[in-house]
Amino acid sequence: MSDPVLSVKGLSTHFFTRVGVVKAVNGVSFDLARGEIMGLVGESGSGKTVTGFSLLGLVDAPGRIVEGSVKLNGVELTTLGEAELRKRRGHEISMIFQDPIATLNPMLTIGQQMKLAIDAHERVSPRAAQSRATELLTQVGIPSAAARLRAYPHEFSGGMRQRVAIAIALLHRPSVIVADEPTTALDVSIQAQILAQMRALARETGTAMVWISHDLAVVSSLASKLAVMYAGRIVEEGSTATLLRDPRHPYTAGLIASLPAMARPGAPLKQIAGSTPSLLSLPEGCPFAPRCTQASGQCTTDPDMTRNDDRQWRCYHPFGHTTPEPE
Amino acid sequence: MLGFVIQRFLQALLVMAAMSVIVFCGVYAIGNPIDIVLPPEATQEIRKQTIRRLGLDRPVYEQYFIFMGNLLQGDLGRSFVYNIPVLELIGGRLPATLELVLISVISATVLGVSLGIYAGYRPESWVSKTIMAVSVLGFSVPSFWVGLILILFFAVNLGWLPAGGRGETVAIWGVEWSFFTLDGLSHIVLPAINLALFKLAMMIRLARAGTREIMLTDTVKFARAAGISEVTILRRHLLKLISIPIITVFGLELGSTLAFAVVTETIFSWPGVGKLIIDSIAVLDRPVMVAYLILVAFLFVTINFVIDLVFALIDPRVRHGAAA
Numbered sequence A: 001m002s003d004p005v006l007s008v009k010g011l012s013t014h015f016f017t018r019v020g021v022v023k024a025v026n027g028v029s030f031d032l033a034r035g036e037i038m039g040l041v042g043e044s045g046s047g048k049t050v051t052g053f054s055l056l057g058l059v060d061a062p063g064r065i066v067e068g069s070v071k072l073n074g075v076e077l078t079t080l081g082e083a084e085l086r087k088r089r090g091h092e093i094s095m096i097f098q099d100p101i102a103t104l105n106p107m108l109t110i111g112q113q114m115k116l117a118i119d120a121h122e123r124v125s126p127r128a129a130q131s132r133a134t135e136l137l138t139q140v141g142i143p144s145a146a147a148r149l150r151a152y153p154h155e156f157s158g159g160m161r162q163r164v165a166i167a168i169a170l171l172h173r174p175s176v177i178v179a180d181e182p183t184t185a186l187d188v189s190i191q192a193q194i195l196a197q198m199r200a201l202a203r204e205t206g207t208a209m210v211w212i213s214h215d216l217a218v219v220s221s222l223a224s225k226l227a228v229m230y231a232g233r234i235v236e237e238g239s240t241a242t243l244l245r246d247p248r249h250p251y252t253a254g255l256i257a258s259l260p261a262m263a264r265p266g267a268p269l270k271q272i273a274g275s276t277p278s279l280l281s282l283p284e285g286c287p288f289a290p291r292c293t294q295a296s297g298q299c300t301t302d303p304d305m306t307r308n309d310d311r312q313w314r315c316y317h318p319f320g321h322t323t324p325e326p327e
Numbered sequence B: 001m002l003g004f005v006i007q008r009f010l011q012a013l014l015v016m017a018a019m020s021v022i023v024f025c026g027v028y029a030i031g032n033p034i035d036i037v038l039p040p041e042a043t044q045e046i047r048k049q050t051i052r053r054l055g056l057d058r059p060v061y062e063q064y065f066i067f068m069g070n071l072l073q074g075d076l077g078r079s080f081v082y083n084i085p086v087l088e089l090i091g092g093r094l095p096a097t098l099e100l101v102l103i104s105v106i107s108a109t110v111l112g113v114s115l116g117i118y119a120g121y122r123p124e125s126w127v128s129k130t131i132m133a134v135s136v137l138g139f140s141v142p143s144f145w146v147g148l149i150l151i152l153f154f155a156v157n158l159g160w161l162p163a164g165g166r167g168e169t170v171a172i173w174g175v176e177w178s179f180f181t182l183d184g185l186s187h188i189v190l191p192a193i194n195l196a197l198f199k200l201a202m203m204i205r206l207a208r209a210g211t212r213e214i215m216l217t218d219t220v221k222f223a224r225a226a227g228i229s230e231v232t233i234l235r236r237h238l239l240k241l242i243s244i245p246i247i248t249v250f251g252l253e254l255g256s257t258l259a260f261a262v263v264t265e266t267i268f269s270w271p272g273v274g275k276l277i278i279d280s281i282a283v284l285d286r287p288v289m290v291a292y293l294i295l296v297a298f299l300f301v302t303i304n305f306v307i308d309l310v311f312a313l314i315d316p317r318v319r320h321g322a323a324a
Helices: A048-055 A082-088 A110-119 A126-139 A158-170 A188-205 A216-220 A240-245 A250-257 B002-028 B033-037 B044-053 B060-072 B086-121 B126-140 B143-157 B182-215 B218-225 B230-259 B262-267 B273-282 B286-314 B316-323
Strands: A006-017 A020-032 A037-041 A063-072 A093-096 A176-180 A208-213 A225-230 A233-239 A306-308 A311-313 B170-172 B175-177
Touching (some): A020 A048, A020 A063, A020 A233, A037 A048, A037 A188, A037 A216, A048 A063, A093 B218, A110 A158, A110 B230, A126 A158, A158 A188, A158 B218, A188 A208, A216 A240, A225 A240, A233 A240, B033 B044, B086 B182, B086 B262, B086 B286, B230 B286, B262 B273
Parallel strands (some): A037 A208
Antiparallel strands (some): A006 A020, A006 A063, A306 A311
16 A cells, blocks of 8 residues: 555544533544545544544634644645645645535525636636536436536536535545535435445545444445544554454444345344433443443453554454453 | 515515504504594583594594595604604605615614624624623613613714704705715714614624534535635625525514614604604504504514515525525
């Protein structure tokens, strides 16, 4: 593997609220190679979205990145000033959001919004901007793109709006796109189309993606690599195929077992008992322990990442692996 | 779009017709103008004559239809008191109110929206907290008191600005304006500030609330993620997104201030229409009251009509909704 385009090490983002410190992201690390798609999976409140925003340096107050490093094309982002960060957003790293109805400005035409995004990083003539916008819209599968530049967001369907948002994110051929559940709000058939298109685009343009989702089924059809998040940390990471076939962490195993495809028709879906802990007052030790079938006394201390071949997990009692002796 | 305009226009006509009935009946129900127009020692014969001359002997519906007939010919009747056409009377006073109100409402909007956006954009800074404190004052301090304090401070104690009147005026197209002379401008300053304070406070609140809400939306987050600068986000995204409520309130304020700037006009002896209507009510000068209220209704209807058109111009959803 060549140098990663995105390298995240020990990233922690905390929110300093009146009631206490919310540790939304707690020591997250991963690498992303050129053109690689990584799925970032977890329940709501596990810190996936905050991780995404942290990568772009867009954490809203009262939150901030308290430690760790985010290197994009070899440049450390966490220590950059706002002006330098802005130059990279949309240019080297961009983001798309869950709700395509809320992301586009209803009072500007698609063309105007794309022009704003182009002007943010380059000085180009209106004509050049228009042809670039048309090209991108065509690429994401919007028919008669040139004419659609004059249209307003409300004249598009949800799926089409999300394609417009994707086109805007792709305008400057960024190295990385952070996709925060971009297909969750869409019909299943449109979801499949967009997933296929994103995969093709990533391959063509060499854009790497962090695909944030709570839906393991969607992500596993797209991503070559998976990172499973729980309570602000990555609890298991590895290639999609390995992880699905042979999960180590009990939480990953629980997620896979709860997939509808894993159940026999008519049988109830498996669930993970309990609910996610409050990030305001995380229990001592492994945060998953209270819900874990494998938990033991050892789990009251926090497990470290265990590396093995090309995968890693954070558990004392991993499935399919001999338990390391406690120190 | 044309259908939308016609529909709104017909609605406006209907509102005006309804307003004319309400106003006419309402004013008719108040007192007996004869008692005020004539001296108490007037003979029975003179009373009868006057009643007939003023048309007050006819039933109310007949008076209404005569009034409406004249109105459609552009004749709003003659003032009982001044015995000159009402239109002339109001027309002579309107420019004074118009310039005072336009100056204060427009400057309150421009300043208030700017301050409000700042306060909404940086809610934690002490500048924003100061702005909000000023706006609370603007809301809660009564306007007559502010007017008196302004006069006391700037006119009496400091002697910088005149305390009342319009000052020197200049005739443009036969209408007298204070706005275009230096002396006239110095006369406008204090009443304009007095009138603007409440509107300023409201615009600050409105713009601040809108800004705080919009800055948290995905639209702004998405724009930031695309690397668009904060200035551009404020100018191109925010300003458009908060414009709808601001324009609505601007229109309503413009109308109500034009109609009821009476407190300020009285304190600063500004010879506008507000003072005229109060004087007319005191002497039950019915034609002036009716004409004035009809005029006010007309103003509101016109302003609302224009605002609807502006909405259609700036908001594509309204425009397309109206076309369908």
